[in-house]
Structures are given as C-alpha cells and as structure tokens.
Amino acid sequence: SQTIHQWPATLVQPVGSPLSLECTVEGTSNPNLYWYRQAAGRGLQLLFYSVGIGQISSEVPQNLSASRPQDRQFILSSKKLLLSDSGFYLCAWRGTGNQPQHFGDGTRLSIL
Amino acid sequence: AQSVTQLGSHVSVSEGALVLLRCNYSSSVPPYLFWYVQYPNQGLQLLLKYTTGATLVKGINGFEAEFKKSETSFHLTKPSAHMSDAAEYFCAVSRGGSQGNLIFGKGTKLSVKP
Numbered sequence: 001s002q003t004i005h006q007w008p009a010t011l012v013q014p015v016g017s018p019l020s021l022e023c024t025v026e027g028t029s030n031p032n033l034y035w036y037r038q039a040a041g042r043g044l045q046l047l048f049y050s051v052g053i054g055q056i057s058s059e060v061p062q063n064l065s066a067s068r069p070q071d072r073q074f075i076l077s078s079k080k081l082l083l084s085d086s087g088f089y090l091c092a093w094r095g096t097g098n099q100p101q102h103f104g105d106g107t108r109l110s111i112l
Numbered sequence: 113a114q115s116v117t118q119l120g121s122h123v124s125v126s127e128g129a130l131v132l133l134r135c136n137y138s139s140s141v142p143p144y145l146f147w148y149v150q151y152p153n154q155g156l157q158l159l160l161k162y163t164t165g166a167t168l169v170k171g172i173n174g175f176e177a178e179f180k181k182s183e184t185s186f187h188l189t190k191p192s193a194h195m196s197d198a199a200e201y202f203c204a205v206s207r208g209g210s211q212g213n214l215i216f217g218k219g220t221k222l223s224v225k226p
Contacts, residue, residue, distance in 0.1 A: 006155075032211060032212050034213075042218065043202065043216050043217060043218040043219050044156075044202070044216045046213060046214075049211055049213060051211060057211070088153075090155055090156065092155075092156075094212045098144050098163040098164075098206070099212070100146050100158050100161050101146075101158075101212065101214060102158065103148075103155035103156040103157070104155050105154055105155045106153070106154065106155045108153065
C-alpha cells in the first residue's frame with residue numbers, strides 16, 4: 001500500500017534562517033506531488049505541485065521554493081524565512097486518473 | 113473556474129443528532145468532488161469522493177454525501193453524531209486536467225456536545 005512521510009513534525013526557526021521540509025512517498029511511481037500551507041483559521045493554500053522529476057509549478061509568488069530531485073521525493077525550501085511563513089505545511093500525492101489526493105501528517109512551522 | 117463554498121464555519125450538534133455539513137461548488141467541467149476530515153495537528157483524511165456514477169456516495173465512519181447537479185451541491189451527512197466526529201471538514205472540487213489540483217472550501221469545524 002502507498003504511504004506518505006513528512007518530516008519534521010514540528011519546527012521552530014528564527015526569522016532569516018533557511019528551511020528544508022521533506023516529503024517522500026512509498027508504494028507508487030510517478031505520483032503527482034503537492035505542497036500546501038494552512039495558516040491559522042484559514043483553508044488550504046496550494047503552494048507548489050509537480051507532475052514529474054524536476055517539474056515544479058508555483059501557484060503563488062512567495063518566499064518559498066520547491067524541488068523534486070527524485071520521483072517520490074518533494075522538498076520545500078526557503079533561503080530566508082519570514083514571520084509570515086509560519087503555518088502548517090502539508091504534502092500530498094495523487095496517482096493517475098480521477099484519484100483523490102492523499103495527505104501526509106504535516107509540519108507545524110513556527111517562526112520566531 | 114472552479115470554486116467551493118462551505119456554509120457555516122462552525123457547526124455544533126448533540127451526540128446522536130444528525131450531522132449536516134453544506135458544500136456548494138461551481139465548475140465549468142463535470143466536477144469531481146471530495147470531502148476530507150482533519151483532526152487537530154494532523155493531515156487531511158479522505159472521507160469520500162464523487163467522480164461519476166451513483167450520486168449518493170458512502171464513505172468512512174458512517175458519512176455519506178449526495179451529488180445534486182441541479183443544486184450544485186455536495187452536502188455531507190451522518191445520521192447520528194459521535195464525539196469522535198469532532199473535527200474540521202473540508203469540501204474540495206477538482207480543477208480538472210492531469211495535474212489533479214483541488215480547490216478547497218474554507219472548512220467547517222464540527223463540535224459534538226455530550
């Protein structure tokens with residue numbers, strides 16, 4: 001069966017520090033991969049999605065970037081974090097056809 | 113363009129009462145619709161989905177939803193609420209295309225009173 005892993009579960013970072021969040025999927029190949037941010041009291045905002053290795057689409061301009069160095073690995077990064085980058089970050093994957101997205105357990109990011 | 117509206121950011125029911133969470137969508141293509149549940153500090157878990165076929169869809173934990181094209185609705189129901197149903201619920205519509213991107217509603221937080 002397919003599983004998705006995100007780490008770390010929680011992270012506290014100072015303003016201006018770099019960021020790297022990792023997401024990996026097991027049990028499937030060539031999945032579509034997604035990064036979302038969920039700010040307090042808000043819904044889910046799609047940040048990036050990827051349909052293949054090295055293929056990244058950005059949904060909103062921001063301080064973050066994404067990379068997909070391997071088929072089942074998706075990384076969210078920043079060179080310098082802002083206070084506004086705080087939130088709950090969720091990774092998701094989807095197979096082919098009309099399949100739903102499946103989510104990881106998320107990373108709670110707090111910026112001090 | 114697709115959009116989703118969830119009526120009521122907070123819904124409170126008594127244990128054993130009917131749960132009704134409302135979702136209306138707009139879509140320029142035949143919609144694929146989903147309901148997800150999120151417990152505190154966790155990811156989203158798929159409750160049920162509608163793609164094609166039967167318009168009454170049954171999901172996990174006793175939930176079901178009915179796709180009504182004429183009303184552009186996909187309301188989520190459960191006959192009898194349990195305390196464990198307290199969570200936030202998100203309705204989503206697919207944007208179509210091979211990317212499979214979803215448009216989410218803003219969520220409805222369900223409280224269950226003993």
